[in-house]
Amino acid sequence: MTDEKLLEIRDWHSRSVEETSELLDSPSKGLTQEEVRRRLEVFGRNRLTPPKRRSASARFFSQFTNVLIFVLLGASVVTAVLGEWVDTGVILGVVLINAIIGFIQEGKAEAALEAIRKMLSLQASVQRDGRRLDVPAEELVPGDLVFLASGDKVPADLRLVRTKSLQLQESALTGESMPVEKSEQPVAPDAPLGDRTSMAYSSTLVTYGQGTGIVVASGDRTEIGRISSMLSQVEPMQTPLLAKMAVFGRWLTVAILALTAAIFAVGVLWRGYPVPAMFLAAVGIAVAAIPEGLPVVMTITLAIGVTRMARRNAIIRRLPAVETLGSVSVICSDKTGTLTRNELTVRAVRTAQRVYEVSGTGYAPRGAIFRGEEEVSPEAEPVLLEMARAAVLCNDASLHEEGGHWTLQGDPTDGALLTFGMKSMLDPKAEGAERPRDDLIPFESEHKFMATLHHDHHGRGEVFVK
Incomplete structure (x- = not known):
């Protein structure tokens, strides 16, 4: 072939x-x-194959290509023509801050998406x-x-x-x-x-x-x-906010042009005012009708939302996407590794006589064992200690600490049992050296158990089953 x-x-x-x-x-x-x-x-x-990446300058200038920014830039031009330099400076400052925040957030988002290519x-x-x-x-x-x-x-x-x-x-x-x-x-x-x-x-x-x-x-x-x-082929979609702002902008433009044209016609044709005077009056009314404060407030609000979400490790690639979250009515999400961390934890241990509770979460071997409200030492509970030893020895997983974070190599169930054993003050390496493994029956769906055979250097053999 x-x-x-x-x-x-x-x-x-x-x-x-x-x-x-x-x-x-x-x-x-x-x-x-x-x-x-x-x-x-x-x-x-x-x-x-890495996707085509935009240059830093292209990412920066792309922050100026939505209807909110167009309205702000238009308002800044009009205020500059009328000599309102303070208003012009404020509006341009808002536009620049918005661009910087969007540029930084988009850079973080693209770096996060890059992770899939390192798998x-x-x-x-x-x-x-x-x-x-x-x-x-x-x-x-x-x-x-x-x-x-x-x-x-x-x-x-x-x-x-x-x-x-x-x-x-x-x-x-x-x-x-x-x-x-x-x-x-x-x-x-x-x-x-x-x-x-x-x-x-x-x-x-x-x-x-x-x-x-x-x-x-x-x-x-x-x-x-x-x-x-x-x-990489996902098509960009317009958010509900930008869609509504586009519709609002079109209607507002039509209404302002119609109003100013009517005022200009009435002043010139009916009242007999000079054309230059009526033109300036119509322009002034049009400028006054532009709600330049609306996009300013909206942009600042979105920027604050992005900053707050970034503090919680939520990366927003586009500034208007923050508003989209407010329109969500149903969220369909993968659970494992998304809403959860795909980590299991032993929370309770049951023997023939007692029930013990285990504190701590994840694979960090930090926690205590309680009988009711009382914290107990595994050394004082022989049956509990043997269960912990079985959890450590009848186990093929391993835990490693890197920069204060514990990671698992192996099955999550084995990881949870190994963590429980370490919380019971057992050292997996020391236990393995004291009771070396001689043989094992691996877990299979047919028999639904795992068993390991060990010896203790004194001629005594032990079988641990889980």
Whole structure:
């Protein structure tokens, strides 16, 4: 099959492993370096194409292209012609402040949108020329054989060919909070994205197990690349405020012109006033009828709203968009990672005799354990301490502190249990050294448990099950 035909295939999830390998000419020993170079020329590098960015000057001058600013600039010209320099200065000052605030906020918003293009992993483990290599993710091409392990970020869209208890966190694509168990078995051609268990998609995270997959899409042709392309193609929409101001401006212009024309005609034709005097009078009435204070107040109000929202880490790209929020009646939002942080926390522990409550949120191991209103020490509660030890040892997750912020590598449920163990004054590394793991039964949907076998250096073995 030609390279152009391969680019048109989207249903890799429904094709068998053998068919996928044959179509992509992907041998078990991996691609040769010569073939990789050829495919790089055909398919391009495995990175998202950055959108065309406007220059700083273009972003600044774009702040002067809405109807509110046009009204203000028109009012400033009229007041300058009439010699009202104080009013002119105030109006131009408002316009300039609005432009500066909009310029800064738009720069922050574009920087935030840039983050999606940094979601590809930096390195990938591949099979080439019969050897396993670590290569930059940018150099992956369709047909490459990629190895996945717990903690890896998937570097491209892969058709899985081998799995061993493989689970992926796909909340970045589907919003599903729980890891998805993967297999190499094909699924139906019309299966939705979240049900394509034979695929591993770029930017998702391996939380458990191991797997091997063939690259079927890279760069902009990945699912995350399609999302990035759709974001860059969103057409700008006029906000309700600007739409109403445009209508108001047209009606006001017509009304003012009609009024001044009528006054000019009456004064000249009926009352016999000189034409120059009536013209100046008509202009004065027109200027007085322009509500230059309205756009000033509206612009200042919107700028204050943007500043307040920025303090709460809400980035507003366009100044008038603040008003749009006031017109919202229904909000449809993804929950996982948006309204929530995709973090689980142990809140209560139940033994055969007692119920304990655990304080603290997230993965930071800061908190206490209570029995009723009384804080208890896990060392004084043997059953509680053993449950905490099981939570630490029967666990494949790890927690890392970076700049005062704790991050999880692994499954969110494992992360919550590990945090509970650390709140119980247990050190995962010390526990692992004192009771090394000898074997494990990984969690699978068929038996719905995980078990680990440990020894304590004194000939005593222990099995922990969760």
